[in-house]
Amino acid sequence: MVKMAGRVMLLSGLPRALVAFIAGLVAVLAQPPFGIFAFAFISFPVLVWLIDGATGNPEGGIVRRLWPAAAVGWWFGFGYFLGGLWWLGNALLVEADEFAWALPLAVVGLPAFLALFYALATVIARIFWSDGVGRIAALALAFGLCEWLRSFLFTGFPWNAVGYAMMPMPLMMQSASVVNLATINMLAVFVFAAPALIATGRGSRIGMTIALMLFTAHVGYGFYRLAQPAPAAPEPPIALRLVQPVIDQAKKLDDNERAAVFEEHLTLTGAAPENGGKRPDIVVWPETSIPFILTDNPDALARIAEVLDDDQVLIAGAVRAEDAGAGLPPRYYNSIYVIDGRGQIIGAADKVHLVPFGEYLPFEDLLSSWGLSSVAASMPGGFSAAKKRSLLTLSGGKTLYPLVCYEAIFPDEIDGDARRADALLNVTNDAWFGDTPGPRQHFHQAQLRAVETGTPLIRAANSGISAIVDARGVLMVGLSYNYRGVVDTLLPGKMPTPLDDAMRSRVFWLCALFLLLVAVFSRVGFNIRKN
Known part of the structure; x- marks a missing residue:
């Protein structure tokens, strides 16, 4: 040597x-x-x-x-x-x-x-x-x-x-x-x-x-x-279903395929649990899984209500539009919706940390004049960022800490609310990157957020890796990359961490x-x- x-x-x-x-x-x-x-x-x-x-x-x-x-x-x-x-x-x-x-x-x-x-x-x-x-x-x-x-x-x-x-x-x-x-x-x-x-x-x-x-x-x-003993699950138990549809990104961007994409998610949502297991209380879809502006499509909410039972809840990634005022184009947000069994939107959270050049264009006035545009946001002006992160509150007072896509790689941006929430929720669409190291690296980094906060992680990804991770970072159940299907399990419990932030x-x-x-x-x- x-x-x-x-x-x-x-x-x-x-x-x-x-x-x-x-x-x-x-x-x-x-x-x-x-x-x-x-x-x-x-x-x-x-x-x-x-x-x-x-x-x-x-x-x-x-x-x-x-x-x-x-x-x-x-x-x-x-x-x-x-x-x-x-x-x-x-x-x-x-x-x-x-x-x-x-x-x-x-x-x-x-x-x-x-x-x-x-x-x-x-x-x-x-x-x-x-x-x-x-x-x-x-x-x-x-x-x-x-x-x-x-x-x-x-x-x-x-x-x-x-x-x-x-x-x-x-x-x-x-x-x-x-x-x-x-x-x-x-x-x-x-x-x-x-x-x-x-x-x-x-x-x-x-x-x-x-x-x-x-x-x-x-x-x-x-x-x-x-x-140490595994963290005790909350009472009453909460049954989760993660939907991993594995839809090609080009298909998601095709206007003629949007209805079919939506129906693929609904089909997986309505599938019976394996081995006669507990019907899910919460169904989770990936990032931008609803391929249109949901509030402009009341029929879509009706279809969701048809598939869900009255006491079930759907959590889905979607683009949210917001009126910016007279004469101004709408603002668009990369969001997570909470929809109840009657097809009503009962909660929403918008992405805070956007991907530069992916979801928005830095120095937009200058760069757009050169013909440039953001990669993942097809709407004019790209996405807008939320001013602060909002917890998603479910029936019974349970709360989820939302992380959209690569927000899960920023440990310093995850505040104390994550430790108070019942679970971290990470919805993502890594189909952009194909079957490469990227989705595996992304999952690994999200996995660490559960350990840091002592809070279980619920992760739904379009093409994978979808998983439930407990508060110690242990993979409870999951779907590997490019495996189409669903996974059902109970939400694990929380675990205290020795030091605060x-x-x-x-x-x-x-x-x-x-x-x-x-x-x-x-x-x-x-x-x-x-x-």
């Missing part, structure tokens, strides 16, 4: 960039659908050794001194995001005649942009770089801060955050009930990068000991929490401060030894 580390450190030019790029690609194997976290123990030590050798011109300015480290971080990030997000291009091929031109921007441009966050991380780390465990602390701190920035800058896109690689299964998800994703990102990088100390650097024993203790505590707490945020900053102190003192000691 010592020889390998030396060779990596001495690389320069194109070979250095290529190794950084490959290391990023290898790190993707730690994310779904592979979920082999061991690969991160390969990629991050390589990144450490590359930064060890990224020495700039000491006679130049700060940019020249730090540029080699920035280049290493960017190439690592480019490989990571290219390998993890290439499937986004599938959405542009649904209407290829209109959007195929933007394929390079989605497949290459977005990863190139996101890689700037990792370039910033390696620059920050390099500022505090030393020859011992301090440099592992510096890298962990820098990645933790930059992943935190990625979660909200430019509307945020924390997809495939590094910490998810440390949580591939429920056993390794339970730490998310104690600390937030930002903290897990930071500590995961420390653990993943620590093996670099075996080959290089002072303090290898203490660094590896700390990493081993963190990993043992992470897994050990998982064993402990999963050994405010305390979890404090833990993040305390960990960041500790790593900063380790990095600074190591750097000072390194400078003293050099002189």
Whole structure:
């Protein structure tokens, strides 16, 4: 390993960039659908050794001194995001005649942009770089801060955050009930990068000991929490049905197919429970499953009433239109409706965090004048965002915390109401992305929201993955990708989490401060030894 580390450190030019790029690609194997976290123990030590050798011109300015480290971080990030997000291009091929031109921007441009966050991380780390465990602390701190920035800058896109690689299964998800994703990102990088100390650097024993203790505590707490009794189901029991129709996205966009799409959902809704099971109290359809403006189609509400019993409830994704006033076009919202057995709309919640370029067009006046439009919103002006998230209240006082599509990837935007709700509700339509890693990654991230909040997750997806996940992230029942059908089960119960959101945020900053102190003192000691 010592020889390998030396060779990596001495690389320069194109070979250095290529190794950084490959290391990023290898790190993707730690994310779904592979979920082999061991690969991160390969990629991050390589990144450490590359930064060890990224020495700039000491006679130049700060940019020249730090540029080699920035280049290493960017190439690592480019490989990571290219390998993890290439499937986004599938959405542009649904209407290829209109959007195929933007394929390079989605497949290459977005990863190139996101890689700037990792370039910033390696620059920050390099500022505090030393020859011992301090440099592992510096890298962990820098990645933790930059992943935190990625979660909200430019509307945020924390997809495939590094910490998810440390949580591939429920056993390794339970730490998310104690600390937030930002903290897990930071500590995961420390653990993943620590093996670099075996080959290089002072303090290898203490660094590896700390990493081993963190990993043992992470897994050990998982064993402990999963050994506890499963959360008690609410009384009276609530029977759920998830409908997964697997309707091709091109068909959903075809005006001539809208009635057939609607009837496919109704057919699955009315199917008898298997093995004489309990008739569902609540039926859940995916995002935009109602393929027209429901309030303009009273016959559709009548059809829903025909299929439902009087005491049943349908929860369905739909586009909601709202009058904007005289002379103005309507505003449209990506919404969730609650419809009772008599065909009455008794509740609704609108999406808060929209997808830029997908559901709305940033700088719309300018970009629309160039002929651009949003991909997933066919109505003029795209979707409007709700000002705040509204709980869905059902009969009997039960409440659901609504998350439409990729809202489920933003843990910091899920407020305290999620812990007070009886369940998280995530409706989505991942058919845009085909049978690729995207839907699996999306499900994995939504799964973690249940663990973080101690609240079960109800997830209905057009093409999959639809599932009921309990408060520990354990999959109760589900339908795999591209499996058409329904799944019936009872709603699981809630489970308390050790810390509230405010305390979890404090833990993040305390960990960041500790790593900063380790990095600074190591750097000072390194400078003293050099002189």
